[in-house]
Amino acid sequence: MKRLTLSTLGIQALLILNGVIMIYPLFIMVLSSFKSNAEIFDSPFALPAHFDFGNIRRVWDETNFVVYLANSAVITAVSVAVLLVFGTMAAYAIARYPFRFRETVFLFFLSGLMVPLKLAIIPLFVQLDRLGLIDTRLGLVLIYVAMGLPSTVFILTGFLRTLPGELEESARIEGACEPRIMWSIMLPLARPALIIAGIQNAVPIWNDFFFPLVFVTTDRLKTLPQGLSVFMGEYNTDWGVLFSGLTLAALPIMLCYVLLSRQFIAGLTQGAVK
Amino acid sequence: MTGGRQRALWILFLLAPAAITMSVFVVYPLVAAFRFSFYTFNGLRVADFVGLENFIDVLARPPYRAATFAALWHNVIVFLALLIVQNGVAYLIAYALLKALPGHRIHQVIVFLPVVLSAVIVGFLWKLFYHPLFGVVNQALLLVGVNGPPWLGDADTALGSIIFVNAWHWLGFPALIFLAGMQRIPLETMEAARLDGANDAVLLTRIIWPLVAPSATIVFILTFIGSFNWFELPYIMAGLSGAPGGATDVLGLYFYRTAFGTVSSGLQDFGHGSALAVLMFLFIAAFSAVALRVLRRREIEL
Structure with missing residues (x-):
């Protein structure tokens, strides 16, 4: 239906050019992980002569990559699970019950929205030291939970407020207790919002480098981005292995993103587009 | 009467975990960051109160x-x-x-x-x-x-x-x-x-x-x-x-x-x-x- 005009052609060309700039570096990253040093230096843009998994196997076998991967997976999964439980509980109270100081409590959570927690790293360090949580995975989990709560409470409160009150009332008249109403009637309706909130938190936690850098020093407790920085220093002359490490580190989240791109985009831009 | 009380406890139960985590790991560190900036440190411990010296140092004094x-x-x-x-x-x-x-x-x-x-x-x-x-x-x-x-x-x-x-x-x-x-x-x-x-x-x-x-x-x-x-x-x-x-x-x-x-x-x-x-x-x-x-x-x- 659209008329093929000069401006349409120009815009399509702009999009294609931009698409190439965005995707080509990642393409080179993946291809280079199959190459030898000589191939990378002599013909950086060519396809690998043959798809050799040697570099990738070296990363997998010779380094602690698997340990880092497992640490990141456990820390992210536990943090997001706790965040969703705590966040849903608080949001449910604020959204569904009228009580005194309700607005104050809501503002208390919102006040954390704009605070860059990185700047509080010194007191956090002292605090975790006092609690004996320096160099532990639990310490990281607690910080991530605290960091994610403001936006989680904000999103979930907004969503839970939109649910109709009739369902709740009729269940109450039939004698259902409050926990049961929350668990069996209201929360199943909130599933889409929970998925969005989960992704919104999981991505920055999975990718975080700053807090592990400060708090974790034991190698077998390190997360994937942190472990990657160790690894990049150790193998700095072996480019095929370096590209393999980057590719392997990028792979899990890229796969999730390709499968759930709509939810990822919605989750990460949530709050900014409202 | 007891119903109202039960309801209040339920709301408190819902709010407590999130509120406590926020207080310990967001609010306290932020408040403490302000306090710390007025002190010198001995390792991880607060040592002497020095007023605005730290601020004057970073804003106005070499290095x-x-x-x-x-x-x-x-x-x-x-x-x-x-x-x-x-x-x-x-x-x-x-x-x-x-x-x-x-x-x-x-x-x-x-x-x-x-x-x-x-x-x-x-x-x-x-x-x-x-x-x-x-x-x-x-x-x-x-x-x-x-x-x-x-x-x-x-x-x-x-x-x-x-x-x-x-x-x-x-x-x-x-x-x-x-x-x-x-x-x-x-x-x-x-x-x-x-x-x-x-x-x-x-x-x-x-x-x-x-x-x-x-x-x-x-x-x-x-x-x-x-x-x-x-x-x-x-x-x-x-x-x-x-x-x-x-x-x-x-x-x-x-x-x-x-x-x-x-x-x-x-x-x-x-x-x-x-x-x-x-x-x-x-x-x-x-x-x-x-x-x-x-x-x-x-x-x-x-």
């Missing part, structure tokens, strides 16, 4: 003063460059996507792909690409007969090179925020402008720009906060001291160095570090608050 303002200036450059280049390109891409040409959905997914990657992966990848001899950037330039500079090793190009990587990493984020804003503009408005003879340039500057003012506000504030918290990318690509020779030093690196020491000297200085953190926090909060107020007023006027 801190020069480093503080050099880093601040670099943050200003980063902010302005990202604001204009990254967000400008994002605005154009959003407009291109709005046309819903064939392949626009795939493009949306591609442009947002780097956003989900860790800054550590992005930083190391581009550090390899920027290698003076073997990196793909200079190899590509060589194909057209240009000898590229050592991008990260030259004080003139280092900061700009890292800013470009940041723009590549985050481009999809402002692009999709602008796109969401543009999609909310009624179709009749655009059609009417077109019938009046408005071309793409007029549409972009006169019609769409004022109508996406709320998106522009958000993008502006987030770019500001992100620029003044810049840490991971320069840390990975230029190191803790902002190589070469401090050409890429920014407040995030400087704060980290002051608080936790460098690799060569593991000297912790929580007093001066806290003073820097407090100043950065106040600066970011004050500027954001003023900017938000001004930009919101602009949204209404437009």
Whole structure:
């Protein structure tokens, strides 16, 4: 239906050019992980002569990559699970019950929205030291939970407020207790919002480098981005292995993103587009 | 009566875990950061109360003063460059996507792909690409007969090179925020402008720009906060001291160095570090608050 005009052609060309700039570096990253040093230096843009998994196997076998991967997976999964439980509980109270100081409590959570927690790293360090949580995975989990709560409470409160009150009332008249109403009637309706909130938190936690850098020093407790920085220093002359490490580190989240791109985009831009 | 009491306990039970976690790991550290900035430290322990000495040191006395303002200036450059280049390109891409040409959905997914990657992966990848001899950037330039500079090793190009990587990493984020804003503009408005003879340039500057003012506000504030918290990318690509020779030093690196020491000297200085953190926090909060107020007023006027 659209008329093929000069401006349409120009815009399509702009999009294609931009698409190439965005995707080509990642393409080179993946291809280079199959190459030898000589191939990378002599013909950086060519396809690998043959798809050799040697570099990738070296990363997998010779380094602690698997340990880092497992640490990141456990820390992210536990943090997001706790965040969703705590966040849903608080949001449910604020959204569904009228009580005194309700607005104050809501503002208390919102006040954390704009605070860059990185700047509080010194007191956090002292605090975790006092609690004996320096160099532990639990310490990281607690910080991530605290960091994610403001936006989680904000999103979930907004969503839970939109649910109709009739369902709740009729269940109450039939004698259902409050926990049961929350668990069996209201929360199943909130599933889409929970998925969005989960992704919104999981991505920055999975990718975080700053807090592990400060708090974790034991190698077998390190997360994937942190472990990657160790690894990049150790193998700095072996480019095929370096590209393999980057590719392997990028792979899990890229796969999730390709499968759930709509939810990822919605989750990460949530709050900014409202 | 007991019903009301039970209800109150239930609400308290729901709120307590989140409220306690927030208090211990967000509110307390923030309050403590202010207190710490008035003290000297002995290791991890507060030592002597020194009033405003830490603040005066980092703002007005050598050796801190020069480093503080050099880093601040670099943050200003980063902010302005990202604001204009990254967000400008994002605005154009959003407009291109709005046309819903064939392949626009795939493009949306591609442009947002780097956003989900860790800054550590992005930083190391581009550090390899920027290698003076073997990196793909200079190899590509060589194909057209240009000898590229050592991008990260030259004080003139280092900061700009890292800013470009940041723009590549985050481009999809402002692009999709602008796109969401543009999609909310009624179709009749655009059609009417077109019938009046408005071309793409007029549409972009006169019609769409004022109508996406709320998106522009958000993008502006987030770019500001992100620029003044810049840490991971320069840390990975230029190191803790902002190589070469401090050409890429920014407040995030400087704060980290002051608080936790460098690799060569593991000297912790929580007093001066806290003073820097407090100043950065106040600066970011004050500027954001003023900017938000001004930009919101602009949204209404437009």
